[in-house]
Amino acid sequence: MELDTISAISTPMGEGAIAIVRISGEEAVVIADRLYKGKKSLREVESHTINYGHIVDPKSGDVIEEVMVSVLKAPRTFTKEDMIEINCHGGIVSVNRILQLVLNEGARLAEPGEFTKRAFLNGRIDLSQAEGVIDLIRAKTDKAMNVAMKQVEGKLSQRIQKLRQALLETLAHVEVNIDYPEYDAEEMTLALLKEKAEYVQKDIERLLQTAQQGKILRDGLSTVIIGRPNVGKSSLLNSLVQETKAIVTDIPGTTRDVIEEFVNIRGVPLRLLDTAGIRETEDVVEKIGVERSRKVVEEAELVLLVLNYNETLTAADEELFQISKGRDRIILINKSDLPMKTDMERIRKLAENQPVITTSILMDEGLDELEEAIKTLFFKGDLEPGDMTYVSNSRHIALLEQAKRSIADAIEAAAAAMPVDMVQIDITKTWELLGEVIGESVHDSLIDQLFSQFCLGK
Ligand code: GDP
Numbered sequence: 001m002e003l004d005t006i007s008a009i010s011t012p013m014g015e016g017a018i019a020i021v022r023i024s025g026e027e028a029v030v031i032a033d034r035l036y037k038g039k040k041s042l043r044e045v046e047s048h049t050i051n052y053g054h055i056v057d058p059k060s061g062d063v064i065e066e067v068m069v070s071v072l073k074a075p076r077t078f079t080k081e082d083m084i085e086i087n088c089h090g091g092i093v094s095v096n097r098i099l100q101l102v103l104n105e106g107a108r109l110a111e112p113g114e115f116t117k118r119a120f121l122n123g124r125i126d127l128s129q130a131e132g133v134i135d136l137i138r139a140k141t142d143k144a145m146n147v148a149m150k151q152v153e154g155k156l157s158q159r160i161q162k163l164r165q166a167l168l169e170t171l172a173h174v175e176v177n178i179d180y181p182e183y184d185a186e187e188m189t190l191a192l193l194k195e196k197a198e199y200v201q202k203d204i205e206r207l208l209q210t211a212q213q214g215k216i217l218r219d220g221l222s223t224v225i226i227g228r229p230n231v232g233k234s235s236l237l238n239s240l241v242q243e244t245k246a247i248v249t250d251i252p253g254t255t256r257d258v259i260e261e262f263v264n265i266r267g268v269p270l271r272l273l274d275t276a277g278i279r280e281t282e283d284v285v286e287k288i289g290v291e292r293s294r295k296v297v298e299e300a301e302l303v304l305l306v307l308n309y310n311e312t313l314t315a316a317d318e319e320l321f322q323i324s325k326g327r328d329r330i331i332l333i334n335k336s337d338l339p340m341k342t343d344m345e346r347i348r349k350l351a352e353n354q355p356v357i358t359t360s361i362l363m364d365e366g367l368d369e370l371e372e373a374i375k376t377l378f379f380k381g382d383l384e385p386g387d388m389t390y391v392s393n394s395r396h397i398a399l400l401e402q403a404k405r406s407i408a409d410a411i412e413a414a415a416a417a418m419p420v421d422m423v424q425i426d427i428t429k430t431w432e433l434l435g436e437v438i439g440e441s442v443h444d445s446l447i448d449q450l451f452s453q454f455c456l457g458k
């Protein structure tokens with residue numbers, strides 16, 4: 001495959017002060033060398049070295065920036081092509097100028113995700129690893145980051161490969177049975193098929209079980225704060241946001257009218273919905289009405305219902321209990337620094353078995369308990385993620401669901417002593433579906449669509 005030389009600005013995560021101009025392709029070294037003045041020409045330096053020098057505009061002779069240039073020769077690079085990384089400390093203006101010079105010298109501006117796409121096309125990483133990179137770019141909390149990292153490192157790929165291997169071995173046994181019918185291994189083969197298929201089924205199920213948590217770790221647990229005016233919703237929001245300091249707001253693809261804020265509660269990323277409503281109107285329920293609250297509640301995965309410790313329970317409170325009934329919910333009775341006037345017994349009854357926490361946001365009391373409750377609710381008493389391999393990608397989930405169905409068909413057919421080649425069809429299908437998770441036999445359009453989700457420069 002002939003691929004041209006591409007370039008883009010690629011700023012490393014968590015190192016805002018340094019910017020990198022990346023170049024990948026056959027011409028990478030030559031192009032960079034035309035702009036570089038250092039002790040040695042970049043064409044002469046060894047691969048995998050970092051070289052100090054300056055970027056000079058070849059036309060004007062102006063020195064643009066003091067830089068460190070990494071020279072990485074194929075194939076031991078991310079894209080498996082020759083790569084150059086120009087590290088500069090200057091601001092965005094000089095970085096842009098360097099990129100412009102690189103483009104003038106003949107590189108093409110990389111499309112979003114194109115570096116990773118090349119790594120995939122050149123066989124450096126498989127598709128699930130590439131998708132891990134997408135998630136890594138978007139990861140909201142450390143835990144989400146770990147999940148994405150595991151995927152990049154190929155944990156999911158390894159597990160899928162192992163399953164496919166098991167299926168392949170099973171198919172080999174079926175072949176024996178078909179090729180030598182006189183050998184009369186039919187019964188044995190069916191028993192073995194069933195055993196292997198059940199092993200695969202269990203593992204697919206385990207992967208799918210973690211999917212829900214994985215999705216939340218990646219996208220955030222959509223959360224809404226409801227309550228009558230003046231109970232302390234905005235105060236709660238501010239306190240959550242301040243305490244955790246982990247806020248990402250600018251999410252591509254979200255509309256401006258619903259502002260979302262991300263906060264990290266003990267490793268659980270909450271995506272607080274409609275915070276604009278709380279912030280701007282100051283009383284959601286009154287202004288937007290119960291009907292719309294109902295809608296917001298329906299869209300949320302977690303409801304925080306705030307009541308006032310210092311007031312009697314009202315009809316509006318009861319109504320809020322009603323509209324959020326059956327949802328994952330935590331009830332907060334706020335302003336516990338003031339005298340109690342509410343009806344605790346009634347609240348406990350309305351709350352059914354959901355957590356009820358008394359707080360004073362003003363005095364910073366009860367918030368630890370709230371955080372603990374969120375964590376417990378999310379991990380449902382499970383161990384912490386630790387070493388689990390999460391399936392956090394909806395494409396993977398859909399494929400695994402299908403694989404689960406076809407392996408169930410295989411087990412059923414084997415149990416019913418159906419002809420062995422019937423079982424073989426289902427097992428082959430499962431094997432193919434699992435292959436799609438790691439990018440074997442996927443179509444070009446799918447690949448393009450996936451890689452276009454990347455940020456520029458990755
Ligand atoms: P919202 O209308 O539900 O968003 O309520 P706000 O967060 O705007 O709070 C309404 C008023 O209650 C403000 O004056 C807050 O300072 C006050 N407030 C919030 N939490 C507490 C608390 O725990 N104790 C007391 N005494 N006042 C609080």
Ligand code: ZN
Pocket residue numbers: 230232233234235278279282283
């Ligand atoms: Zn408010």
